[in-house]
Amino acid sequence: MSFSQREIESLKLTDEEFFELRDYISRLTGIYFPENKKYLIESRIRPRIEALGLKSYRAYLDFLKFxxxxxxxxxxxxxxxxxxxxYFFRDELQLKVIEEKILPELIQSKPKNGFRTLxxxxxxxSTGEEPYTIAMIYLEKIKPKFPDVKFEIxxxxxxxxxxxxxxxxxxxxYSMRYVPENYLQRYFNCNGDEFKISEEIKKLVRFEQLNLMDRFQMVMMRNFDLVLxxxxxxxxxENARKEVVSWIYDSLNRGGYLVIGYSETLRNVTKAFKIVYFDKVVAYKKE
Ligand SMILES: C[S@@+](CC[C@H](N)C(=O)[O-])C[C@H]1O[C@@H](n2cnc3c(N)ncnc32)[C@H](O)[C@@H]1O
Known part of the structure; x- marks a missing residue:
């Protein structure tokens, strides 16, 4: 079934439909849309209603459910x-603390028999800049000091x-703005306006699709020393934050750290972690 342009443009998201869609999305993904983001749901979902030949946002909600x-x-x-x-090397201060304080502490807490794996x-x-940044820091800064340490990222x-x-x-x-020159030279191959991460870095990181709100996927994530x-x-x-953070707590080894965004806090979310202050940077430790 196809719609005329006029029918599509006249599709309006009612308040009731918005609240239902928003609650459904939030239960499923944790992502919450306040009322001032109603237009966002309306405009992003409209092309799907058209593509599926549905007549309303309610019909789309039913489609999602059934x-x-x-x-x-x-x-x-x-x-x-x-x-x-x-982007790569996001939040320099945090990365410095991770490199100079958290990773050495985690390494030193591992028993020294054969290889130590973090x-x-x-x-x-997202598109991988964060875990690749950690892999670059490992090769550049950690491995030379601790040659018996391996990272699984x-x-x-x-x-x-x-x-x-x-x-x-x-x-x-866009992703490359904060990449220090020496890292750029060593770990990227430039081709026109494209920057390809080196194979050496690529093979240190494994990627998987995972929904943080999916408890079945979350119970599979275990034995981590550091979660970003x-x-x-x-x-x-708030509920999603509490739920996800408690599952991440379970995914960490004792002594492991959780690092959240520089401008974020776990106040009113959990008391399970010990809050560790590294000057201006805060990290959460599972004791
Ligand atoms: C703003 S990016 C942050 C990327 C990176 N951590 C950083 O700080 O640069 C947020 C990412 O969280 C992902 N995300 C949102 N809800 C999620 C969920 N329920 N499960 C897993 N990932 C989710 C989004 O798809 C998005 O790629």
Missing amino acids: SPFRARELEILFKLITINET RIWSAGC IGTDINSSVIEVAKRGIYRQ LRNVLIYFD
Whole structure:
């Protein structure tokens, strides 16, 4: 079934439909849309209603809940509603603390028999700049000091398109703004306006699609020493924050750290962690 332009343009998201859609999305993904973001839901979902030949936002909600094709549509929806802003070497101060304080502490806490392996999870990694940054820091700064230490780095995101970009490892200038010159020379191959991450870095990181609100996926994530959950919780409502952070607590080893975004806080979210202050940088330790 196809619609005339006029029918599509006249599709309006009622308040009632907005609240239902927003609650459904938030239960499923954690992502919360306040009322001033109603237009965003309306405009992003409208092309899907058209493509599926549906008549209203309510019909779309029913499609998401009950259609045999719901899994595929949810995939598409996740791509429409996520904000994937990221870049290499984001938040220099935090990275310095991770490199100089947190990683050495984690390494030193591991028993010294054979290789010591640190497991690191970049949760909500978007197009991969964050876990690749950690891999570069490992090769450049950690491995020379601790040659018996290996890193296992996992990057996950709900949006399957960004995971594909991460696996490809080819970036534009936008992602490269804060890459220090020596890292640029050593770990990227430049081709015109494209920057390809080196194979050496690429093979240190594994990428998977994972929804932080999916408890079945979350119980599979275990034995991490460091979890980066930066600039993800800001988009979540309070319940989702509490739920995700408690599952991440379970995913950490004793002595492990959680690092959230520089401007984020776990106040009113959890008391389970010990708050550790490294000058201006805060990290959360599982004791
Ligand atoms: C703003 S980016 C942050 C990227 C990176 N952590 C950084 O700080 O540069 C937020 C990412 O969280 C992902 N995300 C949002 N909700 C999620 C969920 N329920 N499960 C997994 N990832 C999610 C989005 O797809 C997006 O790529």
